[in-house]
Amino acid sequence: MSLVAIQDTFLEAYAELPKSVQQLVQKNIRLLREQKENELKMERYKDAIDSKVFLIRTGPHHSMVVVRPEEEKATLLAWVDRDESAYLWAKRKRFVINQYTGSLQMWTDVEVKGEISEQPNLFADYTDDQLLRLGIPDNQLPLLRSITTEQEFRKYKRDLPLEAFENLARLLNGTPFEIVVESVQEYKKPEEHLSYEAAMKSAYASRRIVVITNDKDLNPILDKPLEWWRIFLHPDQRELVEKDYKGPVRVLGGAGTGKTVVVMHRAHHLVQNKLKSTERILVTTYTKILANNIREVLATMCSEEEMEHIDIRPIDDLAKEIVEKAYKNQARIVDKDDVKVNAIWKEAIKEFGWEPEDLYFLKNEYHWVIQQGGAESWQEYLNTARAGRKKRITRELRKKIWDTAMWFRQKMEEKDLFEYIDILRKARNWLHENPDRYTYTYRFALIDEAQDFHPEAFKMIRALVPEGDNDLFIVGDAHQRIYSRKLVLSKCGIHVRGRSKRLTVNYRTTEEIREKAIDIINYTVDDLEKGIDTGIDTSLLSGTKPEIRNFVDAQAEREFVIQKVKELLSDEIKPNEIAILARFDHTVDRYLKEFEEQRIQAQKLSASMKSDQPKIYCGTMHNSKGLEFKIVFLVEANEEMIPPEWELESLEDEDDKTELMKLERSLLYVAMTRARDKVYITSFGALTKFLQENPKDDKETDQPKKVQTKESIILSESEIEELIHQVLSCSPDFFEKLVIQLLSKMGYGGSVPDSAFVVGGTGDEGIDGIILEDPLGLHKIYVQAKRWKNSVGRPEIQKFAGALIGKNAEKGVFITTSRFTIPAKKYAEQIPQNMVLIDGTELAKLLNKYNMKIAEIHQ
Secondary structure, three states: OOEEEEEHHHHHHHOOOOHHHHHHHHHHHHHHHOOOHHHOOEEEOOOOOOOOEEEEEEOOOEEEEEEOOOOOOEEEEEEEEEHHHHHHHHHOEEEEEOOOOOOEEEEEOOOOOOOOOOOOOOOOOOOHHHHHHOOOOHHHHHHHHOOOOHHHHHHOOOOOOHHHHHHHHHHHOOOOHHHHHHHHHHOOOHHHHOOHHHHHHOHHHHHOEEEEOOHHHHHHHHHOOOOHHHHOOOHHHHHHHHOOOOOOEEEEEOOOOOHHHHHHHHHHHHHHHOOOOOOEEEEEEOOHHHHHHHHHHHHHHOOHHHHOOEEEEEHHHHHHHHHHHHHOOOOEEOOOOOHHHHHHHHHHHHHOOOOHHHHHHHHHHHHHHHHHHOOOOHHHHHHOOOOOOOOOOOHHHHHHHHHHHHHHHHHHHHOOEEOHHHHHHHHHHHHHHOOOOOOOOEEEEEEOOHHHOOHHHHHHHHHHOOOOOOOEEEEEOHHHOOOOOOOOHHHHOOOOOOOEEEEOEEEEEEHHHHHHHHHHOOOOOEOOOOOEOOOOOEEEEOOOOOEEEEEOOHHHHHHHHHHHHHHHHHOOOOHHHEEEEEOOHHHHHHHHHHHHHOOOOEEEOOOOOOOOOOOEEEEEOHHHOOOOEEEEEEEOOEOOOOOOHHHHHHOOOHHHHHHHHHHHHHHHHHHHOOEEEEEEEEEEOOEOOOOOOOOOOHHHOOOOHHHOOOOOOOOOHHHHHHHHHHHHOOOHHHHHHHHHHHHHHOOOOOOOOOOEEEOOOOOOOOOOEEEEOOOOOOOEEEEEEEOOOOOEOHHHHHHHHHHHHHOOOOEEEEEEOOOEOHHHHHHHHHOOOEEEEEOHHHHHHHHHHOOOOHHHHHO
16 A cells, blocks of 8 residues: 555644545545555646645545655645635645654745844844754745744744744743754654655654554544644654653653653553553552543543553552552541541640640641651651751650650551551552552553652552563653652652653643743752753743733622633633633632523533533632643632632741742642633732732742842943943854953952853853853853843743753853843742843943943954
8 A cells, every 4th residue: 555644734624624525535545545546636736836746636626735755655645625725725835854854844935025124033043054953944044034033933833844843942942952953863863864755754753744554543533633642742752652661761841741641642552562461551640530531531542452451540549449458447538637637646745745836846747757758667767857847856856756656646547547648658568568469460550740649659659560661651740749749759769760751842831821830930840859850841832821800809700700701602612621710619619600690501620520511610720630721710819819828827837838839839830731722810809929020028029139230330221222232233152252251350260360261152052151260160150141132031041050950050140131031030049059140231231330342342
């Protein structure tokens, strides 16, 4: 049979066709695969600028656009439409194998106007050769050189090759050039440039081209042509799905980067290719709602027989089942603040002679140090670090705490009361003692939403799944941690060194939603190990910014939401594409009642909900984890509710308050990133401080002390503008040298000869300069210089922070000709390194103070 491949654009157009025309398309595809071209009405499209473009008549009014390279039996289906629309679409399209990526690219030949803009080119910091190495067709370099703003760049998304657009978008979001170009070369094979067939099959093309090998593959694609996540995988995703690993794997990635999609495809791949008839796969996550969602989707990907070998369940359900089967009694899971639990604590205080006011301290020490640290013996507790606990305690006091805690734990067991952590620990201990007695033999385990798993959960999973190839596949994102604290996999006996990958392309949310959501996270996040997640995500979608509305009271807010929902439904948005999310359950119930009164069908987010029902979803932000909707309303986002004012005030320890603030920020991030197209954020009274432009709280100030300089030089606005204009007129290389000279004049480097020097070059996107503070260079200041007109955002600061971490550096200076956004300043304040930010205004003042004449220096 002849090779036939389908491009994503073809499926997009196919989905819009009448059923009768779709049937004709299917017939034509079958004839192509069977090499019966003589039965097709196919001819070269003479008006197309690419000679490989052909048209296939499909009924009286429609045409398929296909690509047929010379002397190769390979066909790419590119588009299908009514005749005139198909001709117009195909006329200026080119289909060329890119020598740098080895894949078949599609792009539009765009005519570039000869007008010269006064604004600097958006990609001026990169040479033509560098852009070519990112997969940009050489014919499109003039187009790129004409673009001056990111908004203008995103308008050309459909005209550029998809992978080229992605790589450029990553650059704009602050990803270093070297990292982007490395990802381009990662999947290219030397022979891939030889044939169109190889180019269509290349890993790099897999994000938008699928090769049809049989009818079994073709039918599900044409049945659900818009469910692209089933059909197309980014090369990073495909590698994770199909690669054999010599042990556990860790996958990171922000919200919407396709982590759960990878988990499901990986499960399907393993059950088809790696599993014996007596073995099973465990797919586990944190919530029942997400577990049910994964089960529902996997059932459409796998056969009934394959599904019998995949066990999909929340981790706490699994642990509870193990304990109840092992000990033949029902385990009652209680919260640490349950009335029965508090009663036992009060008994323990009396038993060991504590004062009543010690209860808060004792419970927190037990929860955050003993339980979270996994201490099971006096010696383990003695060796457990008390990170974040401000009250210093003696060895003698520690022993008293331990004895009290063990007495408390024993009394809990006697009453068959267990905290969630206790169940995990008991299950793990039983599995260690009885390795061959558990009902199921799991060969592989795939863990989604790993950031919310307690370390004890991972210790239990490690005991449940024997070590071996492909044994554990761990997916998570610490930005979305809403239930637990920091996790270090190696401390759980799980080692992922050399087997980690980060997904960076956001497929769900628009860039506008992603940017607003990531700005909420104003602290560094871990990588599920001992490091920091410094990766930068990029969304390929564009849309409108989140809409924030404030009302005088709750009723006015609800009236707005109800009216907006009615408008969306009248615009043919499906009810189950809309979600109303709130911080608390009572708010959800109020909205459900309101919808009922308005005769609008709605249902509550729960483990028992029906996802195929034409009803609006109403649920808590916590229950939305792992789900997605077209439109999301975040309601009652009030200052006293996010974070809960009463909960914050109940905490005595400042570290506990800080941790609560982090969890609440992450919760808001999770809720916002459930949306694909649009987010409405509503409140009555004051809006949550996490979304206020200038919150009054000192911790939320947009003028962090760390990033202010001490210089205060009086210059007029026109003088500042003139100085910056002079700098922008010079090359990026000159700017880097200018910055280093300025810092030297300011006294940095002292008397050390040649203490300041430039290390970067055009497009380096990393460290631009270094200043030695001593003759041996033991102490260094690292410099980043951005000759920009656009604002420097949080991603650039995050990337520079990552570079400092890579150098094990403590000091950094970031200088720009433009300005820093508030999120950028906040992020610089939060990181452990001492980072000073100097914007264009401050730079001009410093250049004036130290008599730095741009023209003279340039000469």
